[in-house]
Amino acid sequence: MGNVIGLTQDMSSWPKHFSQADLVVEAVLEDLNLKHAVIKETEQYIPEHCVFATNTSALPIAEIAKASKRPENIIGMHYFSPVDKMPLLEIIPHEGTSEKTIATAYDVGLRQGKTTILVKDVPGFYVNRSLGPYMSEVMDLVMDGADPLRVDKALKTFGFPVGPINLADEVGIDVAGHVQSFLGDNLGVRMSSPHKNASTILPKMMEKGLLGKKSGKGFFEYVFVVVVVLTSPSLLQSSHISMIPINQINKTLAQIRQERKTKRCECRSTETCG
Numbered sequence: 001m002g003n004v005i006g007l008t009q010d011m012s013s014w015p016k017h018f019s020q021a022d023l024v025v026e027a028v029l030e031d032l033n034l035k036h037a038v039i040k041e042t043e044q045y046i047p048e049h050c051v052f053a054t055n056t057s058a059l060p061i062a063e064i065a066k067a068s069k070r071p072e073n074i075i076g077m078h079y080f081s082p083v084d085k086m087p088l089l090e091i092i093p094h095e096g097t098s099e100k101t102i103a104t105a106y107d108v109g110l111r112q113g114k115t116t117i118l119v120k121d122v123p124g125f126y127v128n129r130s131l132g133p134y135m136s137e138v139m140d141l142v143m144d145g146a147d148p149l150r151v152d153k154a155l156k157t158f159g160f161p162v163g164p165i166n167l168a169d170e171v172g173i174d175v176a177g178h179v180q181s182f183l184g185d186n187l188g189v190r191m192s193s194p195h196k197n198a199s200t201i202l203p204k205m206m207e208k209g210l211l212g213k214k215s216g217k218g219f220f221e222y223v224f225v226v227v228v229v230l231t232s233p234s235l236l237q238s239s240h241i242s243m244i245p246i247n248q249i250n251k252t253l254a255q256i257r258q259e260r261k262t263k264r265c266e267c268r269s270t271e272t273c274g
């Protein structure tokens with residue numbers, strides 16, 4: 001960490017640091033146009049050999065690479081949240097990525113201590129392709145009235161290190177929602193739930209600002225607690241306490257479930273359930 005340099009646009013030195021970089025990892029919002037704009041701007045400053053890695057969860061790397069002057073330098077490096085705890089790293093070349101770029105990204109992953117795997121540029125890559133049907137079933141269960149805390153507890157008892165609801169909050173409801181809708185569009189019903197309606201839960205939560213841990217509220221509420229250690233007043237420790245379901249969220253879930261019930265009734269009466 002001694003070599004990490006925090007940069008902001010207010011600092012005049014940031015173009016100099018970019019001009020010396022061998023590899024840049026972009027992790028801006030999951031929006032293709034924004035990723036294109038960031039590639040174009042970054043390429044004004046980075047050297048020709050510099051690898052440009054994107055940490056997208058679901059956008060095709062080949063699409064992202066279309067904005068680049070040097071598409072052979074573009075590659076996916078998909079980390080998992082929380083990055084310091086999750087060992088896996090997906091390395092995703094697109095068809096035009098050079099061997100040198102793949103080798104550089106792979107080497108950086110290994111040096112970071114990651115379990116580094118090389119995967120194809122297909123919807124969901126490896127992890128989200130496997131995780132998608134599981135998360136869809138979980139969202140369906142919640143829509144059908146299952147208590148999110150009990151779902152998480154059951155799956156942790158089964159052996160998962162983190163419950164799926166907690167995972168969605170950790171990843172961010174906006175990111176999880178984008179992945180679900182992208183996979184549903186590309187891979188069909190197994191990713192978007194048999195009822196399709198289940199996928200409405202994440203966009204509805206987004207509309208209500210329930211973005212998960214990063215916004216303080218998702219399926220659970222996250223209370224930020226500052227603990228002052230009395231023996232050393234200068235040392236402040238902070239932590240998150242998680243997993244407290246709150247009334248507002250329970251009301252939101254109840255409202256979304258009710259809307260779904262109404263839609264199902266309409267579907268039965270018209271026999272055209274979507």
Ligand SMILES: NC(=O)c1ccc[n+]([C@@H]2O[C@H](COP(=O)([O-])OP(=O)(O)OC[C@H]3O[C@@H](n4cnc5c(N)ncnc54)[C@H](O)[C@@H]3O)[C@@H](O)[C@H]2O)c1
Binds near residue numbers: 172
């Ligand atoms: N959250 C996860 O668990 C996770 C895991 C793997 C990959 N990703 C991917 O990482 C990327 C970021 O996701 P996140 O969860 O960190 O999102 P986030 O909302 O927490 O952070 C997005 C970042 O984008 C920046 N940003 C927003 N608009 C910008 C703009 N116009 N110009 C420059 N920067 C801008 C914000 O300042 C912020 O730092 C996405 O592509 C996501 O799919 C997320």
